[in-house]
Structure formats: structure tokens, C-alpha cells
Amino acid sequence: MAETVPGAASDATPLHDILRSRGYVKLLLFSALLGVPIALACFLFVSLQHWLQHGVWESLPRAVGYDEPPWWWALPALLLAGLLLAPIVTRAPGGGGHVPVKGLAGPPSGPAALPGVLLAALSTLPLGVVLGPEAPLMALGSGLALLTIRSAKRRAHPRAALVLGTAGSTTAISTILGGPLVAAVMMVEAAGLAGTQLVVLLLPCLLASGVGGLVFTGFGEWTGFTIGALQLPVVPPNVSPDAGDFLWGIPLAVVIAVVVTAAHRVGYLTAEWTGRRTALRTVVCAVAVGVLITAYALITGRSPAEAALSGQATLGALAADPQAWSVAALVVLVLCKGLAWGISLGALRGGPIFPSVLLGAAMGVACSGLPGLGTAPALALGMATATAVVTRLPVTSAVLVALLMGGDAANQMPLIAVCAVVGFVTAQLLDRGAAAGRGTGGA
Template identity: 75%
Template sequence: MPGTPAPAPGAARDEAGTPTLRRMLHSPGYVRLLVLSALLGVPIALAAFFFVSLQHTLQHWVWHTLPEDFGHDRAPWWWPLPALLLAGLILAPVITRLPGAGGHLPVLGLGGGPLGPKALPGVVLAALATLPLGVVLGPEAPLMAVGSGLALLALRSAKRAAEPTGAMILATAGSTTAISTILGGPVVAALLIIESAGLTGPPLVTLLLPCLIASGIGALVFTGFGHWTGLSIGALRLPEVPPDVDPDAGDFLWGIPLAVLVAVMVTAGRRFGHLTAAWTGRQTAVRTVVCALAVGVCITAYALLTGRSPEEAALSGQATIAALAAHPQAWSVAALVALVACKGLAWGISLGSLRGGPIFPSILLGGAAGVACSGLPGFGVTPAFAVGAATATAAITGLPVSSAVLTTLLMGTDAHNQMPLIVVGVVVAVIVRELAARPEPATGTATTP
């Protein structure tokens, strides 16, 4: 998330020097921030809508329409090789020559400080030109960069005073609005703010209120516009989850070791991403293309090993997550193991070299690992999927509450039953993540072609 802001401009303080909520709400500067945040929620939500709709349209064209035009029922096994090679060739000059380097490295999380308006063209080009081609990353990080960039651009266009604290709050509100459109609404986005900012008391409220009002209005506009146009809005959701009884002792006995396994797997992928980032720090252009092609090889390997569509191992995994949750019996254990191995390796490479978000593929990896283990005696499919998805999300983000709420919302009507295992999973993930932490290699983004 964008950096941690100081108290709002013009906010009165108490005797200890901390602004109180009542005094902040009487501050003209803070009231202007709330109004601006509400106003920005509409255009940023519309921008996010067209962004994800165009991405999904391009993705469908690359992986469905174009193969059919060439006489294939589905994308053939070799399809990822030219697609990912093209993605690398497009991305390399964006990283090395455009402002902002196409966005943050996904292995560093959802992003550091907000990207300014000058970085927007590179971020949009990197996302729209490479994510539909099969890069194993999600749209969440580019969306956040677009949201913060548009918010700062609006400030500049309005010729407002460049007050750093107010600009940072509005940039955070913009990125929160954008990310809330695909994470199920403003609640998860607000929790991401709370956990990633690490604030308490009035400073937290100072940041949280503008983000909530902007993301709430933005999510309403985003959803309504999607219904009106009939276009795909790309939100992360599971239309169908296998019904299951309350988790019993067997689910907990198997769920805890599964959580450890998934957390170790995701942590290893993250570590591999750091190694990849260090490797691409030199001769960045050439090595970016090599990494993109390596991702294509991993996806092709999945198609050859399983005889299934390479699309399942490519992309962010949103469609595959929904299909796996609705019809887990359609995958054999061997196919799920191949999916975790091939997509996991492709994801680790993508984390350190390409551009996108780290969360969506991790959810699929955790869910697939859970379903693969659900054949164990006394282990239900739904609890296994839930604990796997929750653990993977917490392991890659390091945000246990946000991960638990996101997974709970994904589980729909069965959320109440699975909540205990979800909580256990995120706790295990955070413990494993911290125990496995060690000094990471430098990941500075070089610009030498």
C-alpha cells in the first residue's frame, strides 16, 4: 500500500500532540479531503472497470478466440511459448525505458509508495499487454497503481497545493478504491489499509475514513456499471462452492499440516522470486525476456503432463479458482500436483521479473494443494480448499486478518462453517513466514538494457 501518512492537514491536536477524531472532523482541511475522496471514487472506479474489462476481453481473445480461428478447440499445448515470448518482448522496454518501470516488482508485495501520473502509461501498457498473454500474476497491483496515479493526477489538474500528507492520503484512497473493485468491496480493502499501514488511534481513522468513502462509492459504481454494460468485471469470487458439513476433528488434524505445507510452498515461491529479481537486476531487458519465456515453458509443461488446457496454469487463475471450487472432482490428484508444481514455478519466476499482483495466483495454488490433499481419510474437500486458499494468501501478503476475511467472503454461504479452519490457516501461515524469514538479496530495478 502507499506509504503511511501523517495526520491530516489542519487537524487540531490534543495536549499530547495527537489529533482527536472530533477535532479532525471540524478541520476544514480534513473535510476537504473527505469530499475529494468521495468525488474521486467515481472516476477511479470507472477507470478500474474499463481496465479489468479490457484485460478480460484481451485474455478471452488470446486464449479462446484466436485458437479457434486457427482451427483448435482450445489453446494447444505450445500456445504459451509464443504468447509469453511476446509478453517478454513487450515488457522489457517498458521496464528499462519508461518512467516507473511498468510498476512495482510483485515479489515486494502490493507496492511501495504511490506511483505518480508519469508512471501511469508504463503501468497500463505493462498490465494490458502482458497479463492477457499468460503472465502468472494478478491485476491487483496494477489497479492500485492506476488508482493512486489518477488521484495524484486529479490533484495536479486541480492545481491544488502540493501538501504531502493530503496527497498521500488521497493517493491511498485512490489505490484502495481501485483494489476494492476486484476484492469483493471496500471491507477487504479497508482491512488491507489497517494492517499494511500499521497505524492505531486517530492517525488510523485519518487514513481510513477517506479510503472507506472512496472505495464504497467506487465499488457501487463499478458493480452498477458492470450490470448496465453486461461486460465482465473480473471480481474475485466463487459462484459455487461444494456444500460441506461443519469441519470435524479429522479436518483439523489434516488442516494444520496442510497449512504448514502450503505456507512453506508459498514462502519458497516468494524466496525464488527474490532470487529471480536479483538475477534480472543486471541485463534487465534480455533477462526479462528469458524469464517470460521460462514461464511459458512451465505452462507448456503442465499441458503436456496432464493433457489439459495450458490456460489453467497461465494467467492470474481467477477462472481456474472458480472452476476448481465448483467441480473439484474434474481434476485428478496427479493433475493438481502438476498444476501446483508448474504454476508455482511460473509464479515464482513472474514474481521477480514480470509485472502484476502476487495474490490471485497464490489463492489458486493454495486451493489446488488443498483439493489434492482432500482425498485423505476424514478430510473434506471444502475445508481443504478453504484452509489452502487462506494459508496461501496470508503467506504471500503477511496480513492475517485481511487474508482471513478475503477467504471467508470467497466461501460464500459456507463461510461460517469454514471460518475456524481459515483462522488456523492464516495463523500457521504467518508463523511459517516469520520463521522462514532471512535477509533477502537486493532487488533494485536496473534500467540497463
């Protein structure tokens, strides 16, 4: 792998010379081989997380005599999550993973941080933390990939190690985001590369995630375990967007972007607050999340599980039967889960994407009663806008939501693309305004 590695090449290097080099061929073969064990490890991780989550929020309530979790269920669950997480973020190497409010960017996680990341995820996400599994999965993929290279080689060939770590994390994230396509687009858009460098980096990631996705899906079908991927089993009836959907959709995308950005900024405030006396304040934040989930259950009379966790199950239920939620219930869900998500982003550990998709969907469906706005377009534009705001990757967001919409994707794609761009631009403008305000205040 030392002869020619991604990152060492420049656009002036002929692409065919790189692709034919001995080092790069080794890198491609190694990436393909890595896809198999990483996919199996990811399968075990998400299956175990789903099994623990099912036990906490379904089996245990029934065992103590409840058909569904009672309104107070989140309070002890989130207290326990905070108590378990506090020593991990203060003592474990890597602090249990990066703070979610910073997004999924940054260098691949190394093997040393992997035990803390997995322990933090498996001990808190099933208890109701309002975050998804995508960040721990990416850390698992990159950590396992880098574990295959001796530390001396990683230091000697940092660019090759970076590519393998990226391929590992791309493989991992592809298992829950609809396959290699979304993961590859995410990697391309986030990397910000072009020309030869992009092609050289993209091929190992595509190869590893493609092999890994095949293994992951096949193993899931063979075992019958639920693997927890982000998906919509049922979507509202197919309706092509018309002028009314666009007339409502663009201003609605701006509103959704403002709300999601506001919730995201709660994460920055929380992260700053927990920077001191971290252990105690981590527990306090976890309890605050539990209080917000409880408030949702008390106000709406619905299950607290809808406001807890990553939102994957609630998203599927909302898409399958939007009429089961009143507008008031959806508004309370956005307020309570949005604040809980913001606190979780700054203090707890997990991924930021899954809950944001639900928040956008809930806001879209809540507005679907407006004259001329259909339910399916409202659902699609809400998810696309919120995802673009959080990831700051509008193309990735559009592709992800198109895959979620399934057979209705072709109809909704124009609206999805427009609203993803509107959400992204709005979030950028809000960030610029906030930065200008802080600069003025500091002056």
C-alpha cells in the same frame, strides 16, 4: 485541505476536532468524488484486460481450428509478452510498475508512472503472465487520485497527497477483492497505525471505495461485461469443519506455507538476476514461464490456460468441480504454476495475490482425500494459508477467503482464521531462518 490533514495529526489531537475541521471535510468530500472516476477507469481497465485475455486464449484458438489452446500455445504468447515488456521496464518512467515480489506495499504510484504500468499490464497479462491485475489497478487508482492535485500542491502538502493516493488505490483494489470491506481491512492491517491516525486515514479510504464499488458494480450490471473480480461462483457442499479437519488442517497449512514461500523466494532470485542485462533477461524469464506452462499441458494433457494467467478462471472451475482434477494433475499444476509464478514475481509485472490463491486451493484440494478432511475445508484452508503467506496480512486473508466461500463462510471461518495465522507465522519463521542463514554465510 491544508488546515488539518491525515498524517499531520497525532493521537493527542482530539478526533472530533479533526473530523470537524474544514480541511478534513474537504478531504472526505474529495475522496467521495474521486471514487466515481476511479471506479469507471478500473472498470474499463479490467474489462479491456478480460476481453484481450478472452481473445488470446479462447477466440483466437477457435479461429485457427482448436477447441481449446493447444499445448504449445503459451510459448509464442509468452515470448511476445517478454518482447513487449522488455522496453517498458528499461525505458518507461516507473519501469512499468514495481517488481511484484516486493508485494503491494510502498508509497502510492504517481501519475508519471501510470502510462508504463497500464501498458505493461495490458500488453502482458492477457498473454499468460502468471500474475494478477491487483497491482496495476492500485497504481491506476493512486495515479488518477494524485493527478487531480497539481504537483506544487503535492509537494506543499505531502500528507494530504499520501492520503488521497491511498484512497485511490484502496478504491481500485476493492473492485476486484470483493468490495470495500477487504480493501479497508487490507489498508488498516498494512498501515500499522492506531488511534486517531488510523481513523483519520480509514474514513477517506472507506468513503472512496464504497462509492467506487457502487459505481463499479452498477456499471458492470448495466453493460453486461465480465469484470474479472476474484470470486467463486460455486463452492463445494457446505460441511462444518470437525476435529479431523483441524487435525489435518494445521500441519497442512504449514506445508502449504513452506511451498508458497519457496516459490516466492524464486521471485527474489529472479529479481536479482534480472537486475543486470534487464531487457534480455526479462525476455528469457517470460519464455521460461511459457515453457513451464507448456510442460503442465504436456504432462497432464489438460489446457495450458489452467497454468497460465492469474488463475481466477481455474480457481472457479476447481471449486465448482474438484473431482475433475486428479491428485497428480493438481501436483503438476502446483509445481509448474508455482515456478512460473515465482519467475513472474521477479521479472514481469502484475499482482502477486491471485495466483497464490489458486496454488493454495490446489494444494488443499489435492489433500482433501485424506481421511477426515473434507473438500470445502481443504479448499478454504489452502486459500487462507497461501494468501496470508504472500500478503503477510492474516486478517485481510481471512476476510478475503470468507467472502470467497460465500454461504459456507460461517462454517469455515474458524478453520480459515487458524490457518491464516499458521501460514503467516510459518512464513515469518522461514524468513527469519533464511535471514539467519545468510548472516552466518556472510560471516
